[in-house]
Amino acid sequence: xxxxxxxxxxxxxxxxxxxxxxxxxxxxxxxxxxxxxxxxxxxxxxxxxxxxxxxxxxxxxxxxxxxxxxxxxxxxxxxxxxxxxxxxxxxxxxxxxxxxxxxxxxxxxxxxxxxxxxxxxxxxxxxxx
Amino acid sequence: xxxxxxxxxxxxxxxxxxxxxxxxxxxxxxxxxxxxxxxxxxxxxxxxxxxxxxxxxxxxxxxxxxxxxxxxxxxxxxxxxxxxxxxxxxxxxxxxxxxxxxxxxxxxxxxxxxxxxxxxxxxxxxxxxxxxxxxxxxxxxxxxxxxxxxxxxxxxx
Numbered sequence: 163x164x165x166x167x168x169x170x171x172x173x174x175x176x177x178x179x180x181x182x183x184x185x186x187x188x189x190x191x192x193x194x195x196x197x198x199x200x201x202x203x204x205x206x207x208x209x210x211x212x213x214x215x216x217x218x219x220x221x222x223x224x225x226x227x228x229x230x231x232x233x234x235x236x237x238x239x240x241x242x243x244x245x246x247x248x249x250x251x252x253x254x255x256x257x258x259x260x261x262x263x264x265x266x267x268x269x270x271x272x273x274x275x276x277x278x279x280x281x282x283x284x285x286x287x288x289x290x291x
Numbered sequence: 292x293x294x295x296x297x298x299x300x301x302x303x304x305x306x307x308x309x310x311x312x313x314x315x316x317x318x319x320x321x322x323x324x325x326x327x328x329x330x331x332x333x334x335x336x337x338x339x340x341x342x343x344x345x346x347x348x349x350x351x352x353x354x355x356x357x358x359x360x361x362x363x364x365x366x367x368x369x370x371x372x373x374x375x376x377x378x379x380x381x382x383x384x385x386x387x388x389x390x391x392x393x394x395x396x397x398x399x400x401x402x403x404x405x406x407x408x409x410x411x412x413x414x415x416x417x418x419x420x421x422x423x424x425x426x427x428x429x430x431x432x433x434x435x436x437x438x439x440x441x442x443x444x445x446x447x448x
Contacts, residue, residue, distance in 0.1 A: 231305045231306040231307045236338070
């Protein structure tokens with residue numbers, strides 16, 4: 163099983179995790195972490211590392227962050243130096259749901275990252291009704 | 292300095308939609324990241340290059356490289372981004388002339404204390420800002436373009 167960690171400013175990741183559980187039932191292997199005001203990027207990096215170690219059962223962990231260049235994203239990039247992780251930005255419910263549904267069948271964390279990126283691109287659409 | 296349209300302190304550097312919002316207000320053609328640590332870290336350089344909004348060139352410069360480019364003159368509208376006011380003080384000490392500094396992001400870190408809302412600064416950073424203000428540099432906090440500008444001089448009294 164590939165692990166999935168949702169990362170955000172504030173409680174966005176927690177909320178998305180909650181919503182995924184509502185839709186998909188269980189969300190084993192999925193976890194979240196939010197940056198709270200006053201938390202340093204060093205502390206956040208340590209918190210992410212602890213979660214990554216918990217979620218990694220040998221196939222790696224997909225980190226889905228909320229915004230490119232934000233502190234959670236920057237801290238996630240640091241993981242790439244030592245851990246078997248893939249990093250995405252632009253977290254939304256469609257991406258988190260896809261990650262949750264496909265993490266057990268994906269062959270590698272890279273395959274999962276590509277599938278979730280594609281899902282993210284597909285979930286944003288204008289409906290010209 | 293001609294063509295230096297924004298000199299911004301943001302320890303996250305290129306911060307997603309925040310930078311995109313600034314580019315809508317001031318349509319710069321280049322973002323110059325100036326940081327000695329980042330300039331020699333190939334991994335961070337790659338992260339920053341990949342974080343660039345579309346339609347704008349990103350360069351990562353050491354302080355010395357930036358000084359050379361400033362002396363040669365900037366050819367196009369440019370945003371300069373630094374992680375800490377200490378970088379700006381170093382460049383000012385080396386002779387660079389800046390009219391204004393925008394403080395956009397200085398997160399909580401060991402040694403830093405809150406300055407205004409979620410902007411924090413260490414004593415050394417406060418001293419650097421005081422020196423810049425004494426040199427006549429206009430130092431303001433404005434995280435996003437839509438936000439009210441806060442003058443830093445009065446916060447450092």
